[in-house]
Amino acid sequence: MSYLFSLAICPMNVTSILDLNTLGKGIPALTQRKAATHMEACVWCFTECGHGSGVTLSIITDNNGSDSCQVIWDNRQIEIEALYRAYNKDDAPEQGAEAIAFLLIREKTNYTAIHRAVTRTGIDYWLGFKEVVNGQIFTLRSGRLEVSGILQESPTNKPLYRVKSKLRQTHQSDSTGFPAYVVVVEFSKPLAHISYRNVEN
Numbered sequence: 334m335s336y337l338f339s340l341a342i343c344p345m346n347v348t349s350i351l352d353l354n355t356l357g358k359g360i361p362a363l364t365q366r367k368a369a370t371h372m373e374a375c376v377w378c379f380t381e382c383g384h385g386s387g388v389t390l391s392i393i394t395d396n397n398g399s400d401s402c403q404v405i406w407d408n409r410q411i412e413i414e415a416l417y418r419a420y421n422k423d424d425a426p427e428q429g430a431e432a433i434a435f436l437l438i439r440e441k442t443n444y445t446a447i448h449r450a451v452t453r454t455g456i457d458y459w460l461g462f463k464e465v466v467n468g469q470i471f472t473l474r475s476g477r478l479e480v481s482g483i484l485q486e487s488p489t490n491k492p493l494y495r496v497k498s499k500l501r502q503t504h505q506s507d508s509t510g511f512p513a514y515v516v517v518v519e520f521s522k523p524l525a526h527i528s529y530r531n532v533e534n
Contacts, residue, residue, distance in 0.1 A: 349402035362446035374428035377420040378520040391524040430482025434516035455505030477513040485521040
């Protein structure tokens, strides 16, 4: 069975929804408080770039595949002035990108993020198969996830450049034999570039 992120297998369209308010569900790597922090950071990024709830996120995959979805959140749970006191362009893009990556992986693959990885692995999170996560105290690692966020791309800082760099970085944990996903989110457009590699390539 193939677990590759593929729009041919997991079709999306503009009516597909990524709901930031559901980050606390089905993602063992997040506590409820951490899920709330990631949601806030993501909302800060979209707001800073002039986008509101319901913004269309373009999705680019390997072999130039593309699609889109809507990112939503409950504005009643957000105090914009408080967000601008708590987050800035240095930390929010990474946390916000992780929020988008968690939802894309959970909704569009057979995986979900199960726990944080250490720096020397070259990845951010370990993934586990969703069908064995619920009710399991110790879920086996089955995949890898590396995430990066860009508030607004520049000539020297483009999503594709970042994807290539992050793919190379995942080689540090190739000894596991697990497939690796790289998700780079750019918030001004906005878009998410998703790439996948097996250890063999």
